[in-house]
Amino acid sequence: MARLSTYHSKRNFDITSEPRGRIGKAKGKARRFVIQRHDATRLHFDLRLELEGVYKSWAVTKVPSTDPAVKRLAVEVEDHPLDYGTFEGTIPEGQYGGGTVQLWDFGTWRPQSDSRPAGDLEEGHLKFELSGKRMHGGWALVRMRDRDVRPGRRVRHNWLLIKEKDEFATPGREDALAKETTSAKTGRTLEEIATRSRKTWNSNREETPKRRVRAAAKAAKPARSKKNSSTRKTRRA
Numbered sequence: 001m002a003r004l005s006t007y008h009s010k011r012n013f014d015i016t017s018e019p020r021g022r023i024g025k026a027k028g029k030a031r032r033f034v035i036q037r038h039d040a041t042r043l044h045f046d047l048r049l050e051l052e053g054v055y056k057s058w059a060v061t062k063v064p065s066t067d068p069a070v071k072r073l074a075v076e077v078e079d080h081p082l083d084y085g086t087f088e089g090t091i092p093e094g095q096y097g098g099g100t101v102q103l104w105d106f107g108t109w110r111p112q113s114d115s116r117p118a119g120d121l122e123e124g125h126l127k128f129e130l131s132g133k134r135m136h137g138g139w140a141l142v143r144m145r146d147r148d149v150r151p152g153r154r155v156r157h158n159w160l161l162i163k164e165k166d167e168f169a170t171p172g173r174e175d176a177l178a179k180e181t182t183s184a185k186t187g188r189t190l191e192e193i194a195t196r197s198r199k200t201w202n203s204n205r206e207e208t209p210k211r212r213v214r215a216a217a218k219a220a221k222p223a224r225s226k227k228n229s230s231t232r233k234t235r236r237a
């Protein structure tokens with residue numbers, strides 16, 4: 001089931017410029033997808049597929065491979081709000097996911113079979129088609145057997161992201177997409193995004209209250225916990 005409580009609990013929205021977001025509604029028939037290139041502790045690619053009002057999310061440890069013989073490790077992470085799909089900027093150091101986020105690809109996706117994609121994900125295998133700027137055609141996500149399962153410990157599900165054999169595959173060229181280092185949305189490099197964010201961050205210091213009011217107005221009716229709503233009241237007062 002789609003939930004954003006983990007997403008919210010990991011972040012301090014007074015500090016990070018990431019969206020607070022909420023469970024969304026489907027816009028038409030096409031489901032959105034986005035891949036964010038994230039220069040955190042280690043550079044990785046965050047694959048997000050819209051499903052049931054959120055982005056199901058995986059951190060892919062290397063550039064997605066268009067060679068069907070190559071399997072990329074994709075670590076399942078918390079559901080993200082749909083508002084996250086347009087986020088490009090720098091998460092301040094010391095915050096969860098600190099580092100620069102670049103919109104590396106975006107577009108729509110659809111499941112290859114008629115079965116419910118949520119059910120396929122629960123069962124650990126989803127075949128889907130991407131129609132993006134850089135990612136095209138058939139792909140598969142396959143969950144690996146859980147290791148290190150101990151009582152009271154959160155299980156981290158590892159998946160494999162695999163390109164299917166089709167006209168968009170590049171057999172023998174594992175890193176065909178590695179040359180793509182700019183934003184698919186703004187054309188900016190990670191460095192350009194980081195520089196811009198640093199400036200914004202510093203010059204916005206004095207304006208923080210204004211930003212907060214704007215953010216509060218924007219988030220007029222989010223689904224929120226008791227704890228959050230009381231914090232909000234205190235802040236507004």
Ligand code: MN
Binds near residue numbers: 038040044046059097
């Ligand atoms: Mn990430």
